[in-house]
Amino acid sequence: TKHFPVRKRGRELLSRKVRAVRAVEDVTLRLHRGRVTALVGESGSGKSTVARLLAQLYPQTGGTIKLHGEAVSDAASGKRFRAYSKRVQMIFQDPFASLNPVHTVRYHLTRALKIHGNAGKSATEQEAALTHLLTRVQLTPPERYIDKFPHELSGGQRQRVAIARALGADPEVLLADEPVSMLDVSIRLGVLNLLKDLKERLHLAILYITHDIASARYFADETYVMYAGRVVEGGESEAVTQRPAHPYTQLLIESAPDPDRPAAQEKDGGTGEPPSLINPPEGCRFNPRCPYAMKVCAEKVPPRFAIPADSGDGDSTAHFAACWLYGDGLSEADKAKLREP
Numbered sequence: 001t002k003h004f005p006v007r008k009r010g011r012e013l014l015s016r017k018v019r020a021v022r023a024v025e026d027v028t029l030r031l032h033r034g035r036v037t038a039l040v041g042e043s044g045s046g047k048s049t050v051a052r053l054l055a056q057l058y059p060q061t062g063g064t065i066k067l068h069g070e071a072v073s074d075a076a077s078g079k080r081f082r083a084y085s086k087r088v089q090m091i092f093q094d095p096f097a098s099l100n101p102v103h104t105v106r107y108h109l110t111r112a113l114k115i116h117g118n119a120g121k122s123a124t125e126q127e128a129a130l131t132h133l134l135t136r137v138q139l140t141p142p143e144r145y146i147d148k149f150p151h152e153l154s155g156g157q158r159q160r161v162a163i164a165r166a167l168g169a170d171p172e173v174l175l176a177d178e179p180v181s182m183l184d185v186s187i188r189l190g191v192l193n194l195l196k197d198l199k200e201r202l203h204l205a206i207l208y209i210t211h212d213i214a215s216a217r218y219f220a221d222e223t224y225v226m227y228a229g230r231v232v233e234g235g236e237s238e239a240v241t242q243r244p245a246h247p248y249t250q251l252l253i254e255s256a257p258d259p260d261r262p263a264a265q266e267k268d269g270g271t272g273e274p275p276s277l278i279n280p281p282e283g284c285r286f287n288p289r290c291p292y293a294m295k296v297c298a299e300k301v302p303p304r305f306a307i308p309a310d311s312g313d314g315d316s317t318a319h320f321a322a323c324w325l326y327g328d329g330l331s332e333a334d335k336a337k338l339r340e341p
């Protein structure tokens with residue numbers, strides 16, 4: 001959970017009730033080595049805040065972050081933070097902003113290697129470590145890139161340098177916040193494929209933050225959907241994207257641009273406006289916009305209800321939706337409504 005305090009505007013005194021932006025509320029998710037987990041949501045849904053919490057760029061308001069089952073103390077600083085950030089690295093949306101324009105690729109990578117004690121001792125070792133990193137991110141031959149400045153590289157190449165820098169720490173977890181959304185469409189797939197390759201070869205756990213649920217289906221093993229600071233649905237990407245259960249996920253998928261569908265057929269108004277997080281709706285935060293809203297929806301926050309696998313072969317794709325439609329005590333007719341076209 002993360003609440004940001006709201007500053008007073010001029011003389012206006014905010015009442016006690018509206019003093020925080022409740023950006024992330026009670027989000028639980030689990031990352032696994034060798035797997036990509038997507039966190040999908042619109043802007044303002046809290047997904048970047050989750051990544052920043054996991055990177056410990058700021059402390060959480062409540063809850064625990066665990067690495068290999070061990071709690072990571074919040075507001076990690078100094079030595080402790082260094083030890084943590086060696087294992088959990090973040091890459092950002094804008095590779096231009098995240099690389100210092102006055103420094104070369106060599107400088108950025110050497111610095112990362114040194115900070116995390118991976119630089120090697122002799123000059124030969126150092127050079128080998130740099131070459132290795134550039135090769136890992138498929139910037140080859142390395143000597144073509146090593147002494148370049150960020151502005152001499154394309155957006156995709158810059159993002160690869162940013163990924164190489166993160167790998168300089170030899171991490172277990174990579175937090176990728178919209179890593180391709182600022183890149184040309186034509187090169188996005190190349191960068192996602194690189195991340196996929198790194199996941200397998202380095203056995204990384206990757207958190208892939210995106211607003212593009214179609215890319216989650218292609219790229220992520222598991223997908224979690226966030227709405228207004230809460231996770232509303234999650235499970236194997238295949239299940240979540242092919243058989244979305246939560247009304248919000250269904251809306252998100254319907255309103256996503258689809259190359260196979262003429263623009264005129266897309267729903268007007270996209271997914272509409274997400275609510276303010278200063279005073280979010282009680283109960284299910286989606287209830288003011290939900291076509292299936294019931295009385296309970298405005299009163300109680302829905303817990304995660306299991307969604308049975310389609311195949312009926314009893315496999316345990318732990319697909320869940322935080323929606324009262326899947327709760328006990330609902331009539332089958334009510335539940336069936338959701339599946340109507």
Ligand code: SF4
Nearest residue numbers: 284287290297323324
């Ligand atoms: Fe709609 Fe209620 Fe489900 Fe929320 S809990 S998505 S309001 S049916």
Ligand code: MG
Nearest residue numbers: 043047048178
């Ligand atoms: Mg963001």
